Amino acid sequence: MIISIASGKGGTGKTTVATNLAVSLESDVQVLDCDVEEPNSHLFIQPTIEEVKTITTPVPEVDMDKCTLCGKCAEICQFNAIVVICETVLPFHELCHSCGGCMEVCPEKAITETGRELGIIEKGHRNGLEFVHGKLRVGEAMSPPLIRKVREYTRPDILTIVDAPPGTSCPVIAAMTGADFVLLVTEPTPFGLHDLKLAVGAVKILGIPSGLVINRSDMGDDQVRVYAEQEGLPVLMEIPFDRRIAEAYSRGDMVVDVMPEWKEKFLELYHRIEKIAG
Amino acid sequence: MKEIVIISGKGGTGKTSIIAAFASLVENKVLCDADVDAADLHLIMDPEIKEHHDFESGRTAIINHDKCTECGLCRDLCRWDAISEDFVVDSIECEGCGVSYYFCPEKAIDFPLNTCGEWYLSETRFGPMAHARLGIAEENSGKLVTLIRQEGKKLAEKNNLDLLLTDGPPGIGCPVIASMGGAAAVLIVTEPTVSGRHDMERVAELAAFFKIPAMMCVNKFDLNPSQGEAIEAFARERNVSVIGRVPFDPAFTKAMVQGKTIVEFDGQSEGCVAVKSIWETLAQRLEI
Numbered sequence: 355m356i357i358s359i360a361s362g363k364g365g366t367g368k369t370t371v372a373t374n375l376a377v378s379l380e381s382d383v384q385v386l387d388c389d390v391e392e393p394n395s396h397l398f399i400q401p402t403i404e405e406v407k408t409i410t411t412p413v414p415e416v417d418m419d420k421c422t423l424c425g426k427c428a429e430i431c432q433f434n435a436i437v438v439i440c441e442t443v444l445p446f447h448e449l450c451h452s453c454g455g456c457m458e459v460c461p462e463k464a465i466t467e468t469g470r471e472l473g474i475i476e477k478g479h480r481n482g483l484e485f486v487h488g489k490l491r492v493g494e495a496m497s498p499p500l501i502r503k504v505r506e507y508t509r510p511d512i513l514t515i516v517d518a519p520p521g522t523s524c525p526v527i528a529a530m531t532g533a534d535f536v537l538l539v540t541e542p543t544p545f546g547l548h549d550l551k552l553a554v555g556a557v558k559i560l561g562i563p564s565g566l567v568i569n570r571s572d573m574g575d576d577q578v579r580v581y582a583e584q585e586g587l588p589v590l591m592e593i594p595f596d597r598r599i600a601e602a603y604s605r606g607d608m609v610v611d612v613m614p615e616w617k618e619k620f621l622e623l624y625h626r627i628e629k630i631a632g
Numbered sequence: 633m634k635e636i637v638i639i640s641g642k643g644g645t646g647k648t649s650i651i652a653a654f655a656s657l658v659e660n661k662v663l664c665d666a667d668v669d670a671a672d673l674h675l676i677m678d679p680e681i682k683e684h685h686d687f688e689s690g691r692t693a694i695i696n697h698d699k700c701t702e703c704g705l706c707r708d709l710c711r712w713d714a715i716s717e718d719f720v721v722d723s724i725e726c727e728g729c730g731v732s733y734y735f736c737p738e739k740a741i742d743f744p745l746n747t748c749g750e751w752y753l754s755e756t757r758f759g760p761m762a763h764a765r766l767g768i769a770e771e772n773s774g775k776l777v778t779l780i781r782q783e784g785k786k787l788a789e790k791n792n793l794d795l796l797l798t799d800g801p802p803g804i805g806c807p808v809i810a811s812m813g814g815a816a817a818v819l820i821v822t823e824p825t826v827s828g829r830h831d832m833e834r835v836a837e838l839a840a841f842f843k844i845p846a847m848m849c850v851n852k853f854d855l856n857p858s859q860g861e862a863i864e865a866f867a868r869e870r871n872v873s874v875i876g877r878v879p880f881d882p883a884f885t886k887a888m889v890q891g892k893t894i895v896e897f898d899g900q901s902e903g904c905v906a907v908k909s910i911w912e913t914l915a916q917r918l919e920i
Binding site: 362363364365366369391392394397430432433451452453454455458459490492493494495496497519520521522523524525527531543544545548549552555556559560573574575597600601603604605606 | 640641642643644645648669670672675690691709711724725727728729730731734735766768769770771773774801802803804805806808809823824825826827828830831834835837838841855856859882885888889891
């Protein structure tokens with residue numbers, strides 16, 4: 355089973371839930387941290403890293419000896435990533451979406467592919483828990499290609515917990531697509547509710563069953579609960595504001611290590627998800 | 633005209649709450665919400681929309697089955713496996729590269745422009761505001777960020793105002809990169825946590841990469857003062873100006889619930905006093 359943990363709003367507690375849920379389950383579980391722009395799960399899980407891979411995406415390289423300046427490459431490109439100017443062809447690698455169109459269309463076969471670095475993927479473990487995360491190269495604009503690479507580490511034989519990025523656009527979709535369940539983590543405030551509605555919209559487009567965790571549940575108002583009931587969105591866990599949790603989080607400590615009574619609650623959360631997602 | 637963009641790296645550090653407070657404190661400015669993925673500033677600013685525009689960007693392939701002979705060339709060429717065995721394009725997976733459209737021997741593929749969001753020019757009780765919303769599950773957020781900032785600048789020019797305050801997105805990807813270019817400075821709002829520090833490092837590196845001057849304040853400082861001090865020391869090492877600390881103050885949430893800025897909710901609260909001091913320092917540094 356693949357559980358994707360998303361939110362809409364940033365800072366609601368996705369990583370807290372993802373890491374504590376995984377560590378509570380102890381074994382036959384993997385965490386794929388797909389918040390490749392700002393991955394944080396490793397700060398809490400502190401895995402032993404066994405493998406580091408540099409991930410690249412193909413971008414065009416033009417052999418000007420073969421090029422006739424016909425302009426077909428610039429014509430096909432939807433992203434202004436290759437232009438013909440002043441008797442030469444200029445690829446803009448940082449804009450390239452790696453579709454291969456320019457290479458395919460070139461009548462002189464003058465275009466080959468080289469790599470633009472997206473970032474790295476690190477893989478490791480903490481006891482029986484498998485850990486994978488992507489770290490986007492600072493300056494790289496596109497996170498979905500790296501997120502998809504992290505998702506390729508999904509093991510079908512164990513539980514996969516995907517820590518998704520905040521937002522509701524293409525990076526989050528790349529982290530949620532193909533999941534069996536999306537666990538939405540929110541806070542009961544106007545910002546939390548507004549962004550939760552967007553996240554629910556994204557989950558509906560993907561047609562994936564979902565449930566809610568309300569974090570800092572006693573701060574704010576009741577509008578998230580009202581919305582959840584209207585939507586038939588089951589509230590699977592509530593975490594009241596607890597300064598001890600916030601302080602543990604600030605130190606990089608896991609909630610279940612510092613307050614062991616929470617392990618049972620995270621296991622209960624998993625069972626509730628299992629019941630819905632099968 | 634100077635633009636200050638508020639970013640964070642980590643989500644949920646308090647960018648929008650702080651910029652809302654600035655809106656209350658600062659006269660003669662334009663507001664811009666460039667967090668187009670999950671825009672929240674309007675929930676406090678309560679904008680009266682004066683202009684409403686569609687945002688069109690990117691295209692999606694659609695196969696016309698009357699013309700399609702199922703030759704399979706599109707499926708061979710598509711690098712996103714976005715075309716199913718029965719020749720239907722998954723619009724979510726489709727990258728909009730145009731390769732299937734370009735190479736189809738039957739010209740059986742349409743490639744229309746997408747309307748993938750909306751943008752607005754509005755009036756608020758704190759002055760003019762440019763804001764936008766990207767549609768759910770859409771791409772091209774960077775382009776919408778670029779557009780809405782340009783509109784913010786136009787609003788400033790039109791109203792003879794010299795200051796643009798922009799609420800930026802979390803992360804370091806294309807929306808954040810698009811939010812920073814040409815800014816007078818970015819203000820990084822972080823929190824005294826290992827996550828806050830880790831993420832602040834990366835976004836500060838991004839600002840340095842694009843040669844944008846960076847300032848920083850630590851929100852919810854008292855949650856872990858030693859971590860807060862460590863982040864401040866780290867920032868100074870990297871030429872990020874440390875301009876203040878905001879204590880954890882429940883007044884921020886209470887204000888938000890009432891649709892108010894913290895300044896409107898309780899001008900005497902610790903949070904409000906801290907934000908005022910941060911603005912004064914910022915304004916001094918940037919000669920506003």
